[in-house]
Amino acid sequence: MTRIRFIDSVRRLVPQAWPILVGQLAVMMFSTVDTLMMGRVGPQDLAALAVGSAVYVTIFVGLMGVVLAVGPIAGRQFGADDLPGAGRSFVQAQWLSVLLCVPGCLALWFPDPFIWLAQLDATQAAKVQAYTRPEAFALPAALLFTAFRGFSTSVSRPKAVMAMQLTGLAAKVPLNAVLVFGWGPIPAMGVAGCGWATAIAMTAQALAALLLLRRDAFYLPFQIAHLWQTRPDWQQLAGLVRLGLPMGGSILVEVTGFTFMAFFIARLGATPVAGHQIAVNLVAMMFMTAMALATAAGTLVAQHLGADQKREARILGRHAMVLATLVAAALGAVVALAREPIVALYTSNPAAAAAALPLLVWVWFFHLGDALQTVAAFVLRAYQVATLPMVIYVIALWGLGIGGGYFLAFGANGNGAVGFWQAATGGLLAAALLLSLLLRKVFDENR
Numbered sequence: 001m002t003r004i005r006f007i008d009s010v011r012r013l014v015p016q017a018w019p020i021l022v023g024q025l026a027v028m029m030f031s032t033v034d035t036l037m038m039g040r041v042g043p044q045d046l047a048a049l050a051v052g053s054a055v056y057v058t059i060f061v062g063l064m065g066v067v068l069a070v071g072p073i074a075g076r077q078f079g080a081d082d083l084p085g086a087g088r089s090f091v092q093a094q095w096l097s098v099l100l101c102v103p104g105c106l107a108l109w110f111p112d113p114f115i116w117l118a119q120l121d122a123t124q125a126a127k128v129q130a131y132t133r134p135e136a137f138a139l140p141a142a143l144l145f146t147a148f149r150g151f152s153t154s155v156s157r158p159k160a161v162m163a164m165q166l167t168g169l170a171a172k173v174p175l176n177a178v179l180v181f182g183w184g185p186i187p188a189m190g191v192a193g194c195g196w197a198t199a200i201a202m203t204a205q206a207l208a209a210l211l212l213l214r215r216d217a218f219y220l221p222f223q224i225a226h227l228w229q230t231r232p233d234w235q236q237l238a239g240l241v242r243l244g245l246p247m248g249g250s251i252l253v254e255v256t257g258f259t260f261m262a263f264f265i266a267r268l269g270a271t272p273v274a275g276h277q278i279a280v281n282l283v284a285m286m287f288m289t290a291m292a293l294a295t296a297a298g299t300l301v302a303q304h305l306g307a308d309q310k311r312e313a314r315i316l317g318r319h320a321m322v323l324a325t326l327v328a329a330a331l332g333a334v335v336a337l338a339r340e341p342i343v344a345l346y347t348s349n350p351a352a353a354a355a356a357l358p359l360l361v362w363v364w365f366f367h368l369g370d371a372l373q374t375v376a377a378f379v380l381r382a383y384q385v386a387t388l389p390m391v392i393y394v395i396a397l398w399g400l401g402i403g404g405g406y407f408l409a410f411g412a413n414g415n416g417a418v419g420f421w422q423a424a425t426g427g428l429l430a431a432a433l434l435l436s437l438l439l440r441k442v443f444d445e446n447r
Helices: 006-041 043-067 070-079 083-109 112-118 122-154 158-181 191-215 217-222 234-268 270-306 310-337 339-346 350-360 363-382 387-410 416-445
Strands: none
Touching (some): 006 158, 006 191, 006 270, 006 310, 006 339, 043 270, 043 350, 070 083, 070 122, 070 234, 083 234, 112 122, 122 191, 234 387, 234 416, 270 339, 270 416, 310 363, 310 416, 350 416, 363 416
16 A cells, blocks of 8 residues: 655645635735725724625625535546546536525625614715625626636646636726726726626626636546536435535635724724724635635545545545645734734734734644635535534534623623634634544545
């Protein structure tokens, strides 16, 4: 039996992970560009962006998680050399995207529950709505691209996804500048310009992905039919939903651990939520490294399972956890030690910078827990284990994170935004521990 060394797994993970990392950083740059530009417009628009983007992320990521069920399913089919089957799974993931657009777009067009939760005044509420309504036009393209991303990554084609994500970013930056600050006859739109720029860029990205599917010879063996030439296959859709609902629920709980922080911190005023937005954007960019590694690990583990290579799947999953620990610890240390110059890149406003700096002290531990729980969750999804992880997320991230954060922030000796970050860090570390123990149990059951 050939020994599989740690370095062997690293050599397989890195080629899969780096295009995912570059592509996800391009996606994150959408939010970073918005944050940097709103930081120049003023604290009021930056605060509206924090709440508005929290609304969009909550809705999109929950739906995205359901669509991404195509990844573990198509990955196993690819590992078993059933390429037409993987292609059919992708088509049904596209249909699922179309169906999920209906509730998602309605929630973005009418964001009143989120505005009520953040307790915004009429002026801030109007700014948030001006951001979310254009995002309702972005959502269909974003979900269809999610299906493309999940499928292409599962069949070891991450560079194609990266190319499309870079295309979207290339469109987003100039559009943002023009629509936010105005140019010639185009008036300055402030935070609303961020929303419209995203809608246009995401549509361009989805169309570019559709063109690639038809022009790239790599996709021919999958026999992918045009969506309008097919019908929903309710049996396949049910399979996607069975895996996708707990996946989407897990991701929704994880993300709302961030977004609900923004809603509650908004009650403290524009300056605290502006500082929180800087910290969230930074830690989200760091998270892309963990997510890239997790996606690569989940893809390779699913392919091994499809090929009935259980030992290889188990060893690669374990090595991915070790690699995640090493990378997260190093990256967190760099950011924590260099937090002052990093915050200065985001804002020249002394009050916003002062609000952000204490939050970044917690980034090191926060990111370590985030990285470990993410890799564990993705590998578990390759084994199609998703329901129990969702329960763990609810207890750790909502119970400890949000519940504990609310107590620490607004209790008798309230610690403000720092209290939320303290509790969120504890919740992530708890989730990482519990998911790691569950993963060990799954490994033992699949020898």
